[in-house]
Amino acid sequence: MSRTLFEKLWDAHIVHQVPGGPALLYVDLHLVHEVTSPQAFEGLRLAGRPVRRPDLTVATVDHNVPTDAQRFDIVDPVSRRQVDLLLENARAYGIELYDLASPQQGIVHVIGPELGLTQPGMTIVCGDSHTSTHGAFGALAFGIGTSDVEHVLATQTVIFPRPRTLEARFTGVPGHGVGAKDLILALIGRIGTAGATGHVIEYTGPAIRGLSMEGRMTICNMSIEAGARAGMIAPDETTFAYLMDRPHAPRGRAWTASVDRWSTLVTDPGASYDRVVEIDASTIVPMVSWGTSPGMVAPITGRVPDPAGASSPDEREAMLRALEYMGLTAGAPLAGLPIDRVFIGSCTNGRIDDLREAAHVVRGRTVAPGVRAMIVPGSMPVKLQAEREGLDQVFLEAGFEWRNAGCSMCLGMNPDILASGERCAATSNRNFEGRQGKGGRTHLMSPAMAAAAAVTGCLVDVRHLEASVRHAVVSPQPSAVSHCGTDPASRSTLFTSEG
Amino acid sequence: MTPFTTHTGIVAPLQRANVDTDQIIPKQFLKRVERTGFGVALFHDWRYQPDGTPNPAFVLNQPRTARASILLAGVNFGCGSSREHAPWALGEFGFRAIIAESFADIFFSNCCQNGILPVRLTAAEITELFRRAALGAAPFQLTVDLTSCEVIDEAGFRAGFTLDAYRRESLLQGLDEIGRTLLLHTEITAYERRRDALRSRIEA
Numbered sequence: 001m002s003r004t005l006f007e008k009l010w011d012a013h014i015v016h017q018v019p020g021g022p023a024l025l026y027v028d029l030h031l032v033h034e035v036t037s038p039q040a041f042e043g044l045r046l047a048g049r050p051v052r053r054p055d056l057t058v059a060t061v062d063h064n065v066p067t068d069a070q071r072f073d074i075v076d077p078v079s080r081r082q083v084d085l086l087l088e089n090a091r092a093y094g095i096e097l098y099d100l101a102s103p104q105q106g107i108v109h110v111i112g113p114e115l116g117l118t119q120p121g122m123t124i125v126c127g128d129s130h131t132s133t134h135g136a137f138g139a140l141a142f143g144i145g146t147s148d149v150e151h152v153l154a155t156q157t158v159i160f161p162r163p164r165t166l167e168a169r170f171t172g173v174p175g176h177g178v179g180a181k182d183l184i185l186a187l188i189g190r191i192g193t194a195g196a197t198g199h200v201i202e203y204t205g206p207a208i209r210g211l212s213m214e215g216r217m218t219i220c221n222m223s224i225e226a227g228a229r230a231g232m233i234a235p236d237e238t239t240f241a242y243l244m245d246r247p248h249a250p251r252g253r254a255w256t257a258s259v260d261r262w263s264t265l266v267t268d269p270g271a272s273y274d275r276v277v278e279i280d281a282s283t284i285v286p287m288v289s290w291g292t293s294p295g296m297v298a299p300i301t302g303r304v305p306d307p308a309g310a311s312s313p314d315e316r317e318a319m320l321r322a323l324e325y326m327g328l329t330a331g332a333p334l335a336g337l338p339i340d341r342v343f344i345g346s347c348t349n350g351r352i353d354d355l356r357e358a359a360h361v362v363r364g365r366t367v368a369p370g371v372r373a374m375i376v377p378g379s380m381p382v383k384l385q386a387e388r389e390g391l392d393q394v395f396l397e398a399g400f401e402w403r404n405a406g407c408s409m410c411l412g413m414n415p416d417i418l419a420s421g422e423r424c425a426a427t428s429n430r431n432f433e434g435r436q437g438k439g440g441r442t443h444l445m446s447p448a449m450a451a452a453a454a455v456t457g458c459l460v461d462v463r464h465l466e467a468s469v470r471h472a473v474v475s476p477q478p479s480a481v482s483h484c485g486t487d488p489a490s491r492s493t494l495f496t497s498e499g
Numbered sequence: 500m501t502p503f504t505t506h507t508g509i510v511a512p513l514q515r516a517n518v519d520t521d522q523i524i525p526k527q528f529l530k531r532v533e534r535t536g537f538g539v540a541l542f543h544d545w546r547y548q549p550d551g552t553p554n555p556a557f558v559l560n561q562p563r564t565a566r567a568s569i570l571l572a573g574v575n576f577g578c579g580s581s582r583e584h585a586p587w588a589l590g591e592f593g594f595r596a597i598i599a600e601s602f603a604d605i606f607f608s609n610c611c612q613n614g615i616l617p618v619r620l621t622a623a624e625i626t627e628l629f630r631r632a633a634l635g636a637a638p639f640q641l642t643v644d645l646t647s648c649e650v651i652d653e654a655g656f657r658a659g660f661t662l663d664a665y666r667r668e669s670l671l672q673g674l675d676e677i678g679r680t681l682l683l684h685t686e687i688t689a690y691e692r693r694r695d696a697l698r699s700r701i702e703a
Contacts, residue, residue: 015690016683021665024683026690036582038532049677052687064530078530085532129581129605145583145609147676155680157687161663163604193517194575194601227578229604250701257701293517314516314573321515411580413526432521432579434544 002271005234006165006200009140009265013123015157022161028122030152031108032059032095034086035413036127040150041089051093052156058117059090060098062107063413067376067403072100079414093153106379106405109133109347113217114381116246120235120262125158130347130429131230132223136216137243138235138265140200143224163229164274166199170207172282177463179357180215181349181427181446183207183279184222185287189297191277196228199275202267203233207281213242214353221348222429225294234266286462288334289431289444291322296431298334300449300461306330325433326441327421334459337443338484341424342373342454343436344447345403346410349427350378352385354447359391361451361462367399368457374401374416376408398455412437425453458484501614502673505644506595508568511558512632512639518572519579520606524588537584538591559592563638571628572599577606586613596643598650600625611666612676616645624650624658631656645671 003011016024030053037059044051051057064079065071074080083100090097098105104115109130112118118134124141125131127149134141144158152158168187188195201223208216216233223231240259243249250258285299296319298305307323307330310316323330328337344350344358355377367373375395377383383405386392392402409416410428412435418424420439427450431442443459452462528540546557553560559567570589576599577585586609589597596616610617620628631652632639642651645667650658662670669676680687 016686018665021663024680024686026687026694035529039534039583042532042534047677076530082530082532127581127583129579143581143605145581145586145605145612147583147609147612151677151680154677155687156691157680159665159676159680193578194603197575197601197604224579227575227603254702261701293519295517314514317514318516411521411526413529430519430521430579432519434525435521438525438544 002268004165004267004271004273005138005202005232005265006140007271009121009123010162012121013140022159024157025123025160027125027152027156027158028056029112029117029124030057030156031112031124031126031131032057032086032149033063033108033126033128034061034082035063036146037089037149038082038085039146040127040153041093043150044153049154051095051153054094056156057095057153058098058112059086059095060105060108060111061086061100062405063407063411065100065406066415067406067408068415071404071406075415103380103384106377106382107347107350107407109217109221110350110378110382113137113213113242114246114379116243116249119243119249119258120239120265125152129224130221132228133217133221133347135220135223135230135232136213137239138232138262140230140232142230163198163200166196166201166228166275166277167273168201168203169276169278170203170205170281171278172207172280173210174207174281174284177286177448178281178284179446179448180211180218182284182287183281184219185289185294185297185444186284187277187279188222188226188294189287190279191226193225193293193295194227196223196226199228200230200232201226201228202273203231204267205281208233209236212353213238214351217351218348218354222294225429235262286446286449288449288459289442290326290328290334291319292325292431292433293318293322294429294431294444296322297444300335300459302334304328304330304332304334327423335461336484337459338423338457339425339443339453339459340371340422341418342367342371342450343376343409343424343426343428344374344450345376345378345408346428347378347407348429349447350376350382352382354427355382355386355391356389358447358451359394361448361465362398362400362455363394365398365455367454371454371457372401373399373454374403374409376403376416377405379405400454409436411435425450425459456484500612500669500673500675503595503614503616503645503670505642505646506568506616507640507642508595509564509566509638510569510571510628510632510641511564511567512571512629513558514573514629516573517575517578520577520582520585521579523577523585524582529582529584534587535591537588541588541592563636566593566638568593568595569641569643570594570597571625571632572597574600576602578603581605581609583609583613586610586615590615598625598628598641598643611670614670614673616643616670618643618650618660620650620658620660627656
């Protein structure tokens, strides 16, 4: 019988099926970080239970860690304790830990793939909603709560109600300056933040096949922002090329046998999904979020939407609240909105390809006066690779801060936070109220768009910037057009009008 | 886990769509390593003013709902981060049940594992409950009955809901899910043997 990719993985991992209820699924890889695990280990200890498969469990520290030069000195004693406790728990239960001293340390969803731990056909869980990232490799990967973390530690299984399937098919070829982040933001804008609740999304179509693994991870990462439990992309040559020779990837004959097996992990012809959404990628332009939910997005060529056009009273209320929180007026153009901060990093966009994309825009330009811009590599290996390619110099010469690996300003559990009222162009995944710091205003976008915002000081269509001459104009001239909507004199105008 | 059979309590109406877990419990409170100590920070940024005093406009600071144990919420409640600190904070504040048209998946599961019953009702039923909650000066009370799977008030409101049998049984009896799964030890071990055999074939 024809089966979808999801169905193949689901069927292969059922340990026990509760009649008419959830399944008990076997977990191939359990990733652990410091924030959602201490209570789980405490529960195990109180019940006198061992960790069933420490060999299938891997831990790292990411959420709490400072990303500046003082990364080993966590000043906040409560953060320090959480990090220390993970160290103690990993030692006590024999779990491999990538701690701050490890050259492989980084965000859990960056290092899993980087180390080759993440492989096609696996079930992967972690006490973190962005575990969906790993689905980019054709794995079934989903976030769980702390009670489930304890359940997996004790039993190596998770109780899971069978989700429905949704195919998100991206046809066409994305235009120049349009990347993975724009595709996923466009999808979330289309179906809403609860649009895929109860579903696993499989991303298909030529626009997905054309993406690098980094791009595919960006897409799967934000599945949760559409409400989905997981996102998946069938593995192909791009996947295998990424995995080959990674530290934990199979080698020699085992590699060949694995690739043969992984190659069967595709949705069969004739298999059907519960729902299908089709998007023509060639119609997508660079996206930015304007509100306080990842579904509140618009093309950079657009305007702040008017709550009067809302489809329901609830939506109207939410839009009004969002506009007030974001300090925006309905109808205002998005391009030209001045920003204070730029954050390039996170499990969504903190990989080497993301940094290359940002550096391509930044090269030969400088961060606009008054803007504080940070690059936070997703892992120490990403940082090292970027330095090998000289990307750090591009960023440093432009006036960016070049930081160490961690979750950083994506959620501000560490010292990297926005001040109240500050507006930030961010490559992360959530623009919730207060997410990056109480009162902080987040606009989600791609690394290229965030880089463009950094060098112009405002939200700007990166496609226009790309076409312009670098360092062409250093002060406003009659022929120059500032990309900032207000107080143009306060921002340097680095390029002439695209026209 | 505290069993949930039936509960009667005061309703706090929070009429906002897409309330995310960052709002339920902001990140600066996630650093604790215990399961307790989160109730005071529930809905922190809405509940308190910048100087730390209670915000009188927020529903949980109003005398009528200050002792609420049932939260009436908007669509897609609990979206975003998987943090179980959200149900811990809700439970510690005193909530035993949350009624909404829809919940985010991970949050729904997290509630069930902490003895908090998430109840899904239809949009029309939710609208009616918000209307009733806004009437009169006395606190609005509801009974949430998991034995009959019904939500009832004293003025004729009655609505049925569903919950999968496995979770319902766990909640009704306050079962330890890990203990329940460990009863399937033989099946887990058998699965592991098949898994190991496959791996050794690949590696051979």
